[in-house]
Amino acid sequence: MTTWFEYLKAAHPAAAGKLTTDTVAVYETQFADVAPARMMRVAAEAVRRSKWFPSVNELRAIVAEFEEAADLAEARAWRAAAEREKQRRERAGWPVCDTCGEHTPSVEDCPFCADMAEMDMPTMYEELTEVVA
Numbered sequence: 572m573t574t575w576f577e578y579l580k581a582a583h584p585a586a587a588g589k590l591t592t593d594t595v596a597v598y599e600t601q602f603a604d605v606a607p608a609r610m611m612r613v614a615a616e617a618v619r620r621s622k623w624f625p626s627v628n629e630l631r632a633i634v635a636e637f638e639e640a641a642d643l644a645e646a647r648a649w650r651a652a653a654e655r656e657k658q659r660r661e662r663a664g665w666p667v668c669d670t671c672g673e674h675t676p677s678v679e680d681c682p683f684c685a686d687m688a689e690m691d692m693p694t695m696y697e698e699l700t701e702v703v704a
């Protein structure tokens with residue numbers, strides 16, 4: 572059988588010795604729909620949670636938790652991408668600043684020019700005077 576089941580057997584050697592081929596077949600059919608890589612993480616989690624060989628029911632509960640977490644992460648990533656695209660489109664409609672060349676919400680009071688001033692970037696003039704001095 573798959574490595575995740577071997578992992579469970581290795582974690583519970585006493586219980587593994589009592590498993591019949593029928594029982595192994597039950598686990599195999601019950602988790603045939605779950606990717607082996609995910610089942611490996613599920614098995615590792617089951618070993619952390621309980622000192623007993625996990626039942627099909629316990630493993631199913633962990634599979635459901637992992638699927639929910641994966642769905643949430645996917646939904647978050649999708650929302651973040653949609654927000655970035657919305658902001659990119661908004662910026663593309665802004666006028667271009669003559670000083671820094673960025674699309675800016677205000678040419679008169681450019682926040683990107685203000686950022687550079689705040690970072691205290693030395694101007695070319697200051698650098699030259701330092702060399703001369």
Ligand SMILES: [Zn+2]
Pocket residue numbers: 668669670671672673675681682683684
């Ligand atoms: Zn600017």
